[in-house]
Amino acid sequence: MNLSRNWLADFVDVSDIENKAYCDRMTDTGSKVEGFEVLGEDIENVLVGRITSITPHENSDHLQICMLNVGGAEDVQIVTGAQNVFEGAIVPVALAPAKLPGDVVIKAGKLRGVASNGMLCSIGELNLTTHDMPGAIEDGILILDESFADKIGMDIREALMLSDSVVEFEITSNRPDCLSVIGLARETAVSFDRDLRIPTPAVKGVQDGDTVTNHITVAIDAPELCSRYTARVVKNVKIAPSPLWLRMRLRASGVRPINNIVDITNYVMLEYGQPMHAFDYACLDGSAIRVRRAAAGEQFMSLDDQPHTLDETMLVIADANKAVALAGVMGGANSEITEKTATVVFESANFMGSSVRVTAKKQGMRTESSARFEKGLDPENTLPAIQRACELVELLGAGDVVDGIIDLYPGKTEPTVLPLEPEKINYFLGVKLDGDYMADILRRLDCKVEGGMITVPSFRADLACMADIAEEIIRIYGYNTIESTSINAGITQGCRTPEQAYTEELHNALVGMGLYQIETFSFISPKFYDRIALPADSPLRRSVVISNPLGEDTSVMRTTALPSMLDVLARNKNFANENVALYEMATVYIPDEDAAKLPDERKQLTLGMYGDGVDFYRLKGVCENLLDLSGIRGARDVACGDDPTCHPGRCAKIMLADGSCAGILGEVHPTVARTYDLDNGTLIAALDFAVLFANRGGLVEYKPLPKFPASTRDFSFVCAEALEVGHIEEIMAKAGGRLVEDIRLFDIYRGPQIGEGNKSVSIRVTLRAADRTLTVEECDKAAAKIIAALDRELGIKLRG
């Protein structure tokens, strides 16, 4: 809402308060100011002048030499190229040195040898339009009419009423009453403790015995959507431009002047906050207005010439045959005010906010009118507003106001009455204010306060309970006068839940292992599933779908965070970042079978890395560390050849002792790597947080340090490449029995002497008993069992 301070001055005098101070105080009392603009500031030394003579320029066939009376003793000589000037014309004269909008500086100079002491101005040069100055031309000097004859020498800003300050308010949705000059004047008056004067509009009426009902009938068919409809008729209308003062107020408020009748409706909307409409009476079939729901599929052309298809949820203003306005949103092209309009019907009505909001949204046409209605307007306001419109008609001589008012008010309600509870309010806010002081503030906000009861004004539907009243009082008294206090209440334990604490542990461990945390969007493109090569029938392709996404790239909620990880890896590779190791504590969204239910939101820990020394075992080491810190024992990595995203020979599932799968890790499949433009050898993992959390170990229990020495036995043998070390170790452990403390691979070798398809494996077994030093015989016996098992189960013969 742009507020003209000139306009504000009609209702409250704060002329002594500078813009900055005004804006600060208004913000402090709850009417947030976005900023202010001083109009006319960019114009300096432009005066009203009259051309006394024009002579042709000797050296030019298009320049003319004008002598101008600008109120001084001597005329001023200015050379102009404009062709629409004539002797006796009243024009704006930029008298050098002068300033014009757009940081234009006018200096004295010579034009083809003839001195010119300034410039005659067009509307554009004064930052005006043909709407602001009807009748003016765009490509010539602004010729002012003879009403400016007594203003020769006057500053153009004063003559054209260009000087004003406009304050831009950000009005919150609970205060539609403040989307008006009067509403803001009320806030201004209470904020600065000034008197508020709101005159009651006075309409004389034409008093010719004619009455409104001779012209029109009004019926409300849908009172649930229209609580009040007020109408008056103006005849003998003379469509003309509005006077300068009115045009300049509309201009300052950011509204384009059109003609007197249309301008009056806009003026009243801005002043009273009540949207108005004017119909051309001649276009109303049957001289009737019906407020009804639209028929399904009803066609309507709005006055901006856009076609609309309506439905039964929408309210229209119709005549006997057709819709002439979309209620509260926009009038129709079929009943628009034109140059020929002779009789006008003014509408000032109250429509249900949510209905207007839905209609405007469906039709994609949010207007100044609908933006006000949708917040819920005061039905009591329709009458003063229509009276003000008619008062302006008379003031402007725009027509004859027919006596009588049609005022249907099916939705009249009782005012809200609330108790004034100073003690409660003081306690709630943490202040100590006097009850009389509270009552005084409320009265200045137009509440009635009597016998401890507050009658809320009709335009303040937002005041409905003690907390609302408390806010009214404290915003005027000052939020910042509240003293800070400490909560006086029972102690509460501040802590993280075990799950949150575990999450922090994982973060710390990952950061400690050199990984960088990333944050990526939860929504992705469904195409991302193709990029990670998910098969067409993969259940992961079923995602929660956003019905109104910004674009396809962010249209479904991810069921896996791997595409996001790959995306970030690819981006970093593209940025030529070397040696990248990343992790994300991501959320994935697994839809429920029942679309009416919320999806399962699961935490997925994704890891990704590429660079020097990065291979499967590096990433596996990171995963092993995570399992270790989680106290998860007995996990096994099982080769996984069928994960679509990973290399079939370099991928494993992490299987926990209870048979659950904690996740998957592997090298990115070369085909997938290519779609992301990643190098082969990029590693990724996806771990299921819930599984890790569920399987994490409890408190650590200390084991006594061994009292007796260990013995080691090394086993070296050649076996087939395909034989997994994990499998060999399992067999060795089983065969070695209870004495086996540790089994560790310490060398693996491949080479020509071993033979194609073979590998040489060296494994050290540590043997120990808790209660004695093992004898050589005992150790040899264990070793023999291991050797026998290797031979028996795997056909492995020891080397050498």
Place this chain on the structure above:
Amino acid sequence: MRETLERIRSTAMEQLAAPNADLEQIRIQYLGKKGELTAVLRGMGKLSAEERPVIGQLANEVRADIEAAITAQAEKNAAAALEKKLVDERIDVTMPGVAPARGRRHPLAIIQHEMEEIFIGMGFQIAEGPEVEYDYYNFQALNIPENHPARDTQDTFYITENILLRSQTSPVQVHVMEEQRPPIRIISPGRVYRSDAMDATHSPLFHQLEGLVVDRGITMGDLKGMLELAAKQMFGEQTRIRFRPHHFPFTEPSAEVDVSCFACGGKGCRLCKGEGWIEILGAGMVHPNVLRNCNIDPEEYSGFAFGMGIERITMLKYHIDDIRHLYENDVRFLSQF
């Protein structure tokens, strides 16, 4: 014999004094089993009874002298050798270190964690709620009925008519109040979604941190006191806060809260756009309708709630000028925090 001993002493000493003397060879030459001094001592039997102790004593003296001289020279040599070794082993300490890889938390996580710690220290617990949420929790229970204009300020992504991506963390308040009786003291950080196209200051996904306190006798002064304390911990002891009236459907009275600019201390600078204050959060007293929706009697209990944008605070604190950096995850950016 005396002369022989004296000669042995003097030649031994001479040899020892020579540079690069072979100490072991000298020891063997004089003191070894077949050494010169040993030979003299063997010949002692031929001496008279009177001479024997005198020569014996002298021989022992000579032996001790040579031994001492050898030891002294050995120590000297060792010291010199060590000295040389230390000089030879000198390294260039200005060469770069070989650090084990060090990872980083994401800047958003750093700030979120910092704020969590502050509030945990004041007795708050961390509550979590779904990001894909029912309309009821995101709007209706928070006093924002259907077709309420306040919904316009939060352009929402919808899944179905009744399910949406939460546009704020406030629905967690409702979940907590439904499940827990006062005293309630929670914060709820998390992702929220609004249908804003990505640009330097907007992202369709961002993080909020919500706070809620409900108990008997909670006042607006308490809200101010708590936010003041939190702001001081977050931005420094000198920080002041300022309330401006505002409107949120789920709090009444509602306020926008500014902190004094932590870059200039309130004098006005580029960060605070010359204002001296930076808007940082929204807050207010929990609306009685919201309490009632959660079966908490507003006549008995009151509470306050506050919410802030983690991106905003992160960007202010680290002077990050473009929100897109936070979601691009370029390690050259991430490695700065």
